[in-house]
Amino acid sequence: xxxxxxxxxxxxxxxxxxxxxxxxxxxxxxxxxxxxxxxxxxxxxxxxxxxxxxxxxxxxxxxxxxxxxxxxxxxxxxxxxxxxxxxxxxxxxxxxxxxxxxxxxxxxxxxxxxxxxxxxxxxxxxxxxxxxxxxxxxxxxxxxxxxxxxxxxxxxxxxxxxxxxxxxxxxxxxxxxxxxxxxxxxxxxxxxxxxxxxxxxxxxxxxxxxxxxxxxxxxxxxxxxxxxxxxxxxxxxxxxxxxxxxxxxxxxxxxxxxxxxxxxxxxxxxxxxxxxxxxxxxxxxxxxxxxxxxxxxxxxxxxxxxxxxxxxxxxxxxxxxxxxxxxxxxxxxxxxxxxxxxxxxxxxxxxxxxxxxxxxxxxxxxxxx
Amino acid sequence: xxxxxxxxxxxxxxxxxxxxxxxxxxxxxxxxxxxxxxxxxxxxxxxxxxxxxxxxxxxxxxxxxxxxxxxxxxxxxxxxxxxxxxxxxxxxxxxxxxxxxxxxxxxxxxxxxxxxxxxxxxxxxxxxxxxxxxxxxxxxxxxxxxxxxxxxxxxxxxxxxxxxxx
Numbered sequence: 301x302x303x304x305x306x307x308x309x310x311x312x313x314x315x316x317x318x319x320x321x322x323x324x325x326x327x328x329x330x331x332x333x334x335x336x337x338x339x340x341x342x343x344x345x346x347x348x349x350x351x352x353x354x355x356x357x358x359x360x361x362x363x364x365x366x367x368x369x370x371x372x373x374x375x376x377x378x379x380x381x382x383x384x385x386x387x388x389x390x391x392x393x394x395x396x397x398x399x400x401x402x403x404x405x406x407x408x409x410x411x412x413x414x415x416x417x418x419x420x421x422x423x424x425x426x427x428x429x430x431x432x433x434x435x436x437x438x439x440x441x442x443x444x445x446x447x448x449x450x451x452x453x454x455x456x457x458x459x460x461x462x463x464x465x466x467x468x469x470x471x472x473x474x475x476x477x478x479x480x481x482x483x484x485x486x487x488x489x490x491x492x493x494x495x496x497x498x499x500x501x502x503x504x505x506x507x508x509x510x511x512x513x514x515x516x517x518x519x520x521x522x523x524x525x526x527x528x529x530x531x532x533x534x535x536x537x538x539x540x541x542x543x544x545x546x547x548x549x550x551x552x553x554x555x556x557x558x559x560x561x562x563x564x565x566x567x568x569x570x571x572x573x574x575x576x577x578x579x580x581x582x583x584x585x586x587x588x589x590x591x592x593x594x595x596x597x598x599x600x601x602x603x604x605x606x607x608x609x610x611x612x613x614x615x616x617x618x619x620x621x622x623x624x625x626x627x628x629x630x631x632x633x634x635x636x637x638x639x640x641x642x643x644x645x646x647x648x649x650x651x652x653x654x655x656x657x658x659x660x661x662x663x664x665x666x667x668x669x
Numbered sequence: 670x671x672x673x674x675x676x677x678x679x680x681x682x683x684x685x686x687x688x689x690x691x692x693x694x695x696x697x698x699x700x701x702x703x704x705x706x707x708x709x710x711x712x713x714x715x716x717x718x719x720x721x722x723x724x725x726x727x728x729x730x731x732x733x734x735x736x737x738x739x740x741x742x743x744x745x746x747x748x749x750x751x752x753x754x755x756x757x758x759x760x761x762x763x764x765x766x767x768x769x770x771x772x773x774x775x776x777x778x779x780x781x782x783x784x785x786x787x788x789x790x791x792x793x794x795x796x797x798x799x800x801x802x803x804x805x806x807x808x809x810x811x812x813x814x815x816x817x818x819x820x821x822x823x824x825x826x827x828x829x830x831x832x833x834x835x
Contacts, residue, residue, distance in 0.1 A: 532677050
């Protein structure tokens with residue numbers, strides 16, 4: 301019991317120190333507390349967003365320019381034709397990329413179409429008004445999604461193969477994942493959906509659980525990815541849950557939606573109630589997945605902000621008491637974040653299963669309600 | 670809300686949906702289906718093995734009960750056989766006793782009859798001999814006694830008394 305805990309401690313401590321190192325390098329030559337604070341805020345803000353290049357950290361060089369450690373990613377734009385170029389052309393937003401006579405500028409992690417000088421026009425709320433071309437770039441997030449997908453594929457393909465080889469007994473890492481797969485099957489899918497229908501939802505539930513969990517865990521590494529804390533990603537996941545729920549909905553599900561009281565009342569009595577009830581039920585269809593996407597997004601986003609702020613505090617305090625204190629806090633929060641990573645994956649999967657359970661229910665409502 | 674919409678990136682959404690659906694389909698075919706199938710198979714196997722063990726146990730119990738029953742039956746049969754044998758033996762002994770008694774009685778009766786007849790013959794023989802002897806003695810006595818009249822009479826009286834005793 302003691303040994304694994306110790307190794308976990310070292311593991312987390314290593315990651316934290318690396319993250320801290322990254323931030324430290326960023327703010328090395330800064331003077332003045334206010335400057336540092338804005339820089340940390342900007343850094344956190346920047347980290348929370350998706351980026352067009354995969355940079356782990358940057359080093360400020362003597363001449364004031366930043367040296368980025370990482371690699372560029374392909375930018376794919378649709379602007380009256382497909383434009384594909386490397387994100388190295390932006391030089392991390394410092395230069396304007398010129399492709400086929402069009403000029404593009406990276407501004408707050410978004411690509412805007414500009415003139416040759418790279419002018420950004422603002423409206424009165426300080427929002428850029430330049431046109432944004434359709435951006436299908438392979439961003440850092442997309443790369444991480446792809447890596448997670450590959451990891452999951454090889455991991456679970458290996459588990460599947462080890463069954464064939466060892467006579468239905470998992471081997472190696474599969475021994476760790478098999479109980480989780482069984483837990484999802486027995487305590488999430490079967491208990492919420494029922495023995496009869498759970499099978500068709502299993503691929504989605506298993507994939508979504510491990511996908512969110514792995515990406516959450518990646519988010520805690522100093523790779524600096526925040527995929528599950530990105531609204532686009534959680535929206536995509538929630539939309540799939542929404543579609544699966546409503547496309548596999550049984551007659552009973554729709555009947556419950558549009559006739560929630562069933563035969564318990566004469567239709568004349570139901571009519572005034574239904575004027576209120578049915579819109580609520582219909583709204584509920586959309587609110588359920590919406591709560592899913594917001595919950596995951598907000599939790600991951602908040603976790604990242606808290607951990608990074610606490611790491612940032614170390615450099616603001618710059619004292620023998622304050623810095624270790626905030627390190628301790630950051631460490632504790634990181635441990636909690638490891639739990640949250642699993643918990644959020646569980647909650648997303650659990651609630652999806654619950655909604656699938658509503659969709660595939662087949663019982664007499666007049667009796668049940 | 671505005672910030673959320675501002676943050677929403679259509680490109681990332683597109684890639685996420687595409688990659689995720691692809692991942693679900695791939696994993697369904699290559700991972701989840703074989704994993705769940707083998708797990709189910711294994712669970713069924715365990716269930717079957719348990720049921721088989723239970724059956725074997727029941728069968729064992731049946732066999733034990735059967736053998737116990739057989740043993741009991743055999744014991745009862747032995748008991749019955751012994752009892753019968755004893756009865757036969759007793760009957761045989763009783764029968765032979767009866768027969769022996771009848772036979773003995775018969776023999777005794779025969780012997781008694783023989784003895785009786787022998788005795789009768791002997792008595793008759795003795796009687797005739799005695800008669801002869803008496804006649805001889807009488808002849809001699811008479812011959813001798815007849816010489817004296819009184820003696821003759823007395824003798825006759827005595828002889829007659831003797832004869833009556835017989």
